[in-house]
Amino acid sequence: MDDIEAMFAVRGVTREQLRYVPDEHGGAIAGELVVVDRDRETGEKIEIDCTRFGSGAYTVPPDVEHLQFKTKAKFVLAIETGGVFDRLNRHKYWEKANCILVAMGGVPTRACRRFIRRLSEEHKLAVYAFVDGDPTASRTSTHPQGRLRQRGAHQPFYCVPNARFLGVMPQDIIDYDLQKATTP
Amino acid sequence: MIRLPAGKELDKIVREAIVEVAREIHGTIMKDRKPTLKFPVRSLKNVKYDPEVGYLEIQGQEAERTLTVNTVKPFAQTLRMMALSKLMVDMDEHATKRDAYYQSKNWARRGSTNSPSPTR
Numbered sequence: 036m037d038d039i040e041a042m043f044a045v046r047g048v049t050r051e052q053l054r055y056v057p058d059e060h061g062g063a064i065a066g067e068l069v070v071v072d073r074d075r076e077t078g079e080k081i082e083i084d085c086t087r088f089g090s091g092a093y094t095v096p097p098d099v100e101h102l103q104f105k106t107k108a109k110f111v112l113a114i115e116t117g118g119v120f121d122r123l124n125r126h127k128y129w130e131k132a133n134c135i136l137v138a139m140g141g142v143p144t145r146a147c148r149r150f151i152r153r154l155s156e157e158h159k160l161a162v163y164a165f166v167d168g169d170p171t172a173s174r175t176s177t178h179p180q181g182r183l184r185q186r187g188a189h190q191p192f193y194c195v196p197n198a199r200f201l202g203v204m205p206q207d208i209i210d211y212d213l214q215k216a217t218t219p
Numbered sequence: 220m221i222r223l224p225a226g227k228e229l230d231k232i233v234r235e236a237i238v239e240v241a242r243e244i245h246g247t248i249m250k251d252r253k254p255t256l257k258f259p260v261r262s263l264k265n266v267k268y269d270p271e272v273g274y275l276e277i278q279g280q281e282a283e284r285t286l287t288v289n290t291v292k293p294f295a296q297t298l299r300m301m302a303l304s305k306l307m308v309d310m311d312e313h314a315t316k317r318d319a320y321y322q323s324k325n326w327a328r329r330g331s332t333n334s335p336s337p338t339r
Contacts (some may be wrong), residue, residue: 050316052310196272
């Protein structure tokens, strides 16, 4: 599968366009965004308001190329963990900060990365990768930033070059006197 | 901005890309030559980071897989997956990677007359 993917990626065709989709869902979205999808049978446009999911969220489909977006948000907050996403969503942080919350669920899926990439490019939105301050998280944040060598063939589609790390680094504990706020 | 096509326009591009590769293989076989599949090398040696664009870009190195006795199984599986992909585009269907994996494995192990070779 990886060979086929690489072979066709140089022709500008992705795995999803070859009709192979992942099992897992592509991340969750909440906030100031209207996703314009279409009915697969009738072609009718469907507008999905991501502020109207209550305590739930919109799920990113495996292929996001046909989607259109309407938004007045200022930035995208790509969150590593579902727990933090849920907490911010419960408090409607997206309303206060005028932003779009994205739950990456650990390492983000290709669909999630492509979704964020399209949002950031088409609507000129800043992207912040809100991840833990540990080595796993810094690896996670490199996925949206697109610095993984294995996926070189796919970087033009799936990376988010303007994604910036947002979180606490180990040095910040010293710099901002956070020793008492952290567990040893 | 890289904007990928969608819908029927996209399906046409995908179908043409698959058929182009398949025709090339078929043509080589008809000339009594060993067909070859070419893939970009996916290693650190074959990517370059361009600060201007902000991501790693793949370079031109290619790996080749020529049809031989040793490579007949992966070669056939690759073609099988390409055929399945074209079928799904034609039928407007999708398959998960898990589906594809088991289809490719079971198909090669079945040892039917359609199978390129027995696995052992």
